[in-house]
Amino acid sequence: MGEPLNIGIIGCGAIVAQYLKTLPHLPSVTLRAVADLDLARAEAVAAEQEGVRALTVDELLADPEVDTVLNLTIPAAHAEIALRAIAAGKNVYGEKPLAMTTDEARTVLDAAEKAGVRVGCAPDTVLGTGIQTARHAIDTGMIGRPISASATMVTPGHERWHPNPDFYYVPGGGPLLDMGPYYVSALVTLLGPVSSVIGAASHTRAERTIGSGPREGETVPVTIDTHVTGVLVHESGALSTLIMSFDAVQTRSSNIEIHGELASLTVPDPNYFEGEVSICALGNREVGWDAVPSSAGYIDAGRGYGLADMALASPGEEHRANGTLAFHVLDVMESLLRSAEQGASVPVRSTAARPRPVPLTSLTELLEDATS
Known part of the structure; x- marks a missing residue:
């Protein structure tokens, strides 16, 4: 199996509450720190999470205890924060979309490949x-x-x-x-x-x-x-x-x-x-x-299961909510808007493999797999 992930969240807006319901229960995922441009928001989140520190964004990106950044900033900041995290040698898992544009998204994927780190992106709802x-x-x-x-x-x-x-x-x-x-x-x-x-x-x-x-x-x-x-x-x-x-x-x-x-x-x-x-x-x-009848997928899943899936992926194995898929999804949407503007069919320049199917799996089974 893959390596455990030590998570630092950047962005403590409305969506963070949904992740905090799930992260404490996920195998191979440990929340270490949270950060926000408004430090008071980060402090409020950290106060309700045992063992979690509130940091500035710069402090979190430099923190050696954090190896993966969960990027919950607004879309306009997705690429910037992802690139800064990658430059610090950290994996990135972000809220959707991967970036504002495919040009921005490409710089993220290229930087991650060069640095040898993983990129993941919501939605992980497709894994349920x-x-x-x-x-x-x-x-x-x-x-x-x-x-x-x-x-x-x-x-x-x-x-x-x-x-x-x-x-x-x-x-x-x-x-x-x-x-x-x-x-x-x-x-x-x-x-x-x-x-x-x-x-x-x-x-x-x-x-x-x-x-x-x-x-x-x-x-x-x-x-x-x-x-x-x-x-x-x-x-x-x-x-x-x-x-x-x-x-x-x-x-x-x-x-x-x-x-x-x-x-x-x-x-x-x-x-x-x-x-x-x-x-x-x-x-x-x-x-x-x-x-x-339910026949596949993570049972009783919640936001953050994409992170657990990333943590459980073996070295060399692509996790399911991966950056290539997120790039293709963004490319499809960008192409659709370009088609609407031009009034003509537009080719989608990228492609992506369908992620591996998820067998019908419970959290208990995930925990057993992670510790076996």
Whole structure:
């Protein structure tokens, strides 16, 4: 198995709470320190975590007890912090997207390869039982040859609940780069890499009103498209239709549907690790949908399982939530926005192997594997 990881978190914003629910229970992962530009925020987090120190960003990057940085900064800082961590000889696992642009992301991957360190990136939700059970159904031939997929995420906007939503409405934000990584990562996991895209985009409002927190009632300017739709052409020939919106209210359809020659699948929300997978077979249309028992994936997973997966990967073995996959997902999204601007199909220049499937595995089994 791989080496244990000693984690230092940079960025103590809203998302850190979800990681802190999981990290103390993960095998081969130990949280050592936290840092934030606002040291008081780091101190507040450290005060609730036994044995965890609050440091400045510079102190954490120089700390010899930290060998892996969990980068939870805003998207605009993802590449900068990743490069600084790599320069300090540390592995990096970041929140999505990998960087603001593929040019930035390429510098991160190149620097990591030269330094001999690992790069990982969210979302690791695709490692849970929801997406992995759907993948197992596809890989074992339950739907026959995959033909198409649809993936839909609509919400009226994060400003309704987020106290500081500004970064969602500037370049690097928007529904595609914010929520798209969950859906595109799931589609690549299920159907393989994407070779080309065609897209269209729009926005309905020039500003948004913050709905909660100390800035409630304050308006935020919108400088990017807030509704993006398109078609992804997978290397396999399957076609995925994608709708990502901060303008619409709600959808009653399944978040993801996969259609094959022999059956159709409903796939749970890729923003979560679990959820029911349902199948409707060709000869069973009148009866309807049947639940597919959980057959693959990390059981009861939470944010941070991608770090545990990285820690458990053997030397020379690629961990599943890896930088190459995250780069391809970013490339797909960037290409979709470029297609929307140009009004033409755009090739996706990168590719990525589907990560190894995750067998149905519990935390207890992970702990046993880590100590055996």
